[in-house]
Amino acid sequence: MDAISRVAGRAIPFGAKNVDTDIIIPAKWLKTITREGLGEGAFETIRAEPGNIFDAPENAGAPILIAGDNFGCGSSREHAAWALLDLGIRAVIAPSYSDIFSGNAVKNGILPIVLAQEAIDRLMDVAQAGEPVDIDLDTQTVTTPFQDRFTFEIDPFRKHCLLNGLDEVALTLDSQENIGNFETRRAAAHGWLTTGTQV
Amino acid sequence: MASKPRTLYAKIWDDHVVETRDDGTALIYIDRHLVHEVTSPQAFEGLRAAGRGVRRPELTLAVPDHNLPTTARLDANGVRLPIADPQSAAQLEALERNAPEFGIRYIDASAAEQGIVHVVGPEQGFSLPGTTIVCGDSHTACHGGLGALAFGIGTSEVEHVLATQTLLLQRSKAMEVRVTGALGPGVTAKDLILHIIGEIGAAGGTGYVIEYRGDVFEAMSVEQRLTVCNMSIEAGARAGLIAPDETVFRYLKGRPMAPKGADWLAAVTYWKTLHTDDGAQFDKSVVIDASAIAPTVTWGTSPEDVVPISGAVPSPESFADPSKQAAAAKSLEYMGLTPGTPMTQVPIENIFIGSCTNSRIEDLRAAANVLKGRTKAANIRWAIVVPGSGLVKMQAEEEGLDRIFTDAGFEWREPGCSACLGMNPDKVPAGERCASTSNRNFVGRQGPGARTHLVSPAMAAAAAVAGRLADVRELD
Numbered sequence: 001m002d003a004i005s006r007v008a009g010r011a012i013p014f015g016a017k018n019v020d021t022d023i024i025i026p027a028k029w030l031k032t033i034t035r036e037g038l039g040e041g042a043f044e045t046i047r048a049e050p051g052n053i054f055d056a057p058e059n060a061g062a063p064i065l066i067a068g069d070n071f072g073c074g075s076s077r078e079h080a081a082w083a084l085l086d087l088g089i090r091a092v093i094a095p096s097y098s099d100i101f102s103g104n105a106v107k108n109g110i111l112p113i114v115l116a117q118e119a120i121d122r123l124m125d126v127a128q129a130g131e132p133v134d135i136d137l138d139t140q141t142v143t144t145p146f147q148d149r150f151t152f153e154i155d156p157f158r159k160h161c162l163l164n165g166l167d168e169v170a171l172t173l174d175s176q177e178n179i180g181n182f183e184t185r186r187a188a189a190h191g192w193l194t195t196g197t198q199v
Numbered sequence: 200m201a202s203k204p205r206t207l208y209a210k211i212w213d214d215h216v217v218e219t220r221d222d223g224t225a226l227i228y229i230d231r232h233l234v235h236e237v238t239s240p241q242a243f244e245g246l247r248a249a250g251r252g253v254r255r256p257e258l259t260l261a262v263p264d265h266n267l268p269t270t271a272r273l274d275a276n277g278v279r280l281p282i283a284d285p286q287s288a289a290q291l292e293a294l295e296r297n298a299p300e301f302g303i304r305y306i307d308a309s310a311a312e313q314g315i316v317h318v319v320g321p322e323q324g325f326s327l328p329g330t331t332i333v334c335g336d337s338h339t340a341c342h343g344g345l346g347a348l349a350f351g352i353g354t355s356e357v358e359h360v361l362a363t364q365t366l367l368l369q370r371s372k373a374m375e376v377r378v379t380g381a382l383g384p385g386v387t388a389k390d391l392i393l394h395i396i397g398e399i400g401a402a403g404g405t406g407y408v409i410e411y412r413g414d415v416f417e418a419m420s421v422e423q424r425l426t427v428c429n430m431s432i433e434a435g436a437r438a439g440l441i442a443p444d445e446t447v448f449r450y451l452k453g454r455p456m457a458p459k460g461a462d463w464l465a466a467v468t469y470w471k472t473l474h475t476d477d478g479a480q481f482d483k484s485v486v487i488d489a490s491a492i493a494p495t496v497t498w499g500t501s502p503e504d505v506v507p508i509s510g511a512v513p514s515p516e517s518f519a520d521p522s523k524q525a526a527a528a529k530s531l532e533y534m535g536l537t538p539g540t541p542m543t544q545v546p547i548e549n550i551f552i553g554s555c556t557n558s559r560i561e562d563l564r565a566a567a568n569v570l571k572g573r574t575k576a577a578n579i580r581w582a583i584v585v586p587g588s589g590l591v592k593m594q595a596e597e598e599g600l601d602r603i604f605t606d607a608g609f610e611w612r613e614p615g616c617s618a619c620l621g622m623n624p625d626k627v628p629a630g631e632r633c634a635s636t637s638n639r640n641f642v643g644r645q646g647p648g649a650r651t652h653l654v655s656p657a658m659a660a661a662a663a664v665a666g667r668l669a670d671v672r673e674l675d
C-alpha cells in the first residue's frame with residue numbers, strides 16, 4: 001500500500017448519513033477477483049442520476065470525500081475501500097464510521113478522518129464553494145484557505161502504518177515467536193480446540 | 200483474593216490475547232476462520248504475491264455460498280452444471296483452486312454439507328463456544344449464538360488471518376441488552392431482534408460487542424439465538440453474544456467437527472465458565488420488555504426502520520432528528536409508501552425465505568406450519584424457499600416440508616445466499632416488494648430498485664397467503 005502523509009485538493013461535498021457499503025459499491029461489483037477497476041461501480045445508483053455530485057466535472061479526480069455519520073455501515077466488503085481508491089479518494093471526512101469500514105480504509109491507504117458535525121458543516125460549505133481542503137496526517141490537522149484548522153485523532157499504530165505504507169501482515173509476522181508460544185500454551189490448556197479440526 | 204468480575208466478552212477476549220501493544224491494541228488469536236468465494240480471492244492473491252503460506256490451514260474452512268445459483272447443481276447423470284454468469288463461475292473456480300493450493304478444507308458446491316457459511320459453521324460443529332471466529336462477511340456475528348466471539352472482517356484481514364492466525368484489534372466496549380418478560384404467541388427471535396435494532400438504532404451498537412441477557416434467550420433454541428446474534432451488525436455492533444448453556448452443548452454434541460470423548464468433557468467444563476460474572480460492569484445497558492413486542496416488520500431502507508405489524512407507515516415528521524426526517528422521506532419514496540398506511544395494507548409480490556438469519560430447520564418449520572393447507576395469494580408472483588444448507592434441505596425433505604412449500608406455490612431451491620443480496624440470479628425486480636426473512640433492507644440489496652420488508656419466517660409465510668403484509672396471529 002502507498003504511504004500517505006498529506007492529502008490536499010478538492011473535496012466532494014457528499015454529506016449523506018448512514019451510507020452503507022451497498023451504496024458505495026453494489027453487490028454485483030463484488031464478483032471480481034482483483035482489487036482494481038471498481039471505481040466504475042462506485043456509488044453506481046447515485047451516479048445513475050444526471051447531474052450527480054460524483055460525476056460533476058469540477059469533482060473529477062477529487063481526493064477527499066466529505067460524508068455524514070456512520071459512513072460505510074453494512075456489509076464488511078473491502079471492495080468499498082478499493083472502489084473509493086479506484087475513484088481517486090485518499091481521505092474521507094465524516095463524524096463517524098462503521099468499525100469495519102474504517103479498518104478497511106486504513107489497510108488500503110485511505111485516511112478515515114473523524115471530525116465533529118460542526119466541522120463537517122463548515123467543510124461542506126468550503127467544498128461547495130469549490131475551495132480546496134488540506135489534510136496533514138503528520139500534524140493531524142485539516143485546514144482550508146479560510147483559516148479553518150481542525151485537529152483530528154487517529155490511532156497511533158494506524159498513523160504509523162499510513163505514514164510509512166506498512167504492510168500489516170509483515171508487521172505481525174515479526175511477532176511469530178509470541179504467536180507460536182501462545183499456540184503451545186493454548187493447545188496445552190484447551191486440547192479440544194485442535195482435536196476437533198483434524199480431518 | 201477473588202479475581203475481578205468480568206463480562207463474557209472480557210473472558211473470551213482475555214483468553215485470546217497474544218500480545219498487547221503500547222497503544223492499547225492487542226494481537227488476538229483466531230480459532231476458527233470461515234472463507235467463501237466473494238471476499239477471499241484477493242486475500243489468496245495477496246499471499247501468493249508475497250510468497251506467504253497459511254499458518255494453520257486446519258483452522259480454516261472454505262465453502263462457496265454467495266453467488267451459487269440455487270437451481271439444480273448437477274444434471275441427471277450427476278455431472279456438474281456450468282454456472283451461466285462468467286464472473287460468478289470465476290469466483291467459484293478461484294476458491295476451488297485456492298483452497299487445495301493452500302491446504303484448506305473445502306466443501307464442494309454439490310456436497311450435502313454445502314450451505315451458507317454461517318449455517319455450515321455451527322452445523323458442522325466447527326463453530327464452538329469460547330472461540331474467536333472470523334469470516335469475510337459481516338454476519339459472522341451469527342455464531343455468537345453459540346457463545347463464540349464472532350465478527351466480520353475485510354479481505355486484508357482475511358489475508359492477515361490466513362498468514363498469521365491473528366488479528367490486530369482494539370478492544371470493543373461491552374453493551375448489555377437485557378430483555379425482560381417473555382415473547383407473546385407468534386412473536387419470534389426475528390421480531391425481537393428487529394425490535395431491538397429499532398430501539399438501539401442502526402448505529403447504536405457501533406464500537407460495542409452486545410451480550411444478550413435474560414430468560415428469553417435462555418429459553419431459545421440455538422437456531423433462534425443464531426438469528427438474534429446474526430443481526431447484531433444491523434445495530435452497528437461488531438459482535439453479539441449469548442452465554443453458552445446446556446442447550447448449546449446438546450446442540451453441538453456429536454457434530455462432525457465438535458470435540459469428542461475426553462476432549463468433549465474438557466470443553467464443556469471450560470464452556471461452563473463462560474458467562475458474565477455477578478457484579479461485572481457493562482459500558483452500556485439497554486433494557487427491553489419482551490411482552491410488549493408484536494410481530495415486527497420494516498417499512499424503510501435501514502434495519503432500524505421497524506414498526507409492529509399492527510402499526511402504520513410513519514410520517515417523516517414523526518422523527519425528532521431532522522436528518523432522520525430527511526432519511527425517512529427518502530426511504531418512503533424509494534419504498535413507494537404513503538405515511539399513515541396500515542402495514543397490513545401493504546401489498547407484496549415476492550416472498551424470500553432464506554439467508555443466514557432464517558434458513559435453518561426451525562425457520563422452515565415455522566414457515567411451513569403457517570403454509571400447511573394454504574396457498575399463496577394470486578398476486579404473489581415469486582415465492583422461494585432457500586434452505587441454509589444441503590443438510591437442512593435434506594432434513595426438511597424428510598419431514599415433508601418441501602411438499603408443504605411447493606403445494607403452497609413456493610419454489611424449493613438449492614442452498615446459498617440467494618436473494619439475500621442478489622449476487623446470483625435470484626433477484627427481486629425493480630419497484631416490486633418482497634417480504635424477506637433476510638437481514639438487510641438497504642436500497643438495491645435484493646436487486647436494483649427492489650423494495651424489501653424484513654420479517655420472520657412465519658410472517659413471510661403469512662404475507663404469502665394474504666398477498667400483503669399480514670399479522671400471522673390473525674390469519675384465518
Ligand code: SF4
Nearest residue numbers: 338554555616619620
Ligand atoms: S445469507 Fe446474506 S447476510 Fe448471510 S452470508 Fe449470505 S449474503 Fe451475507
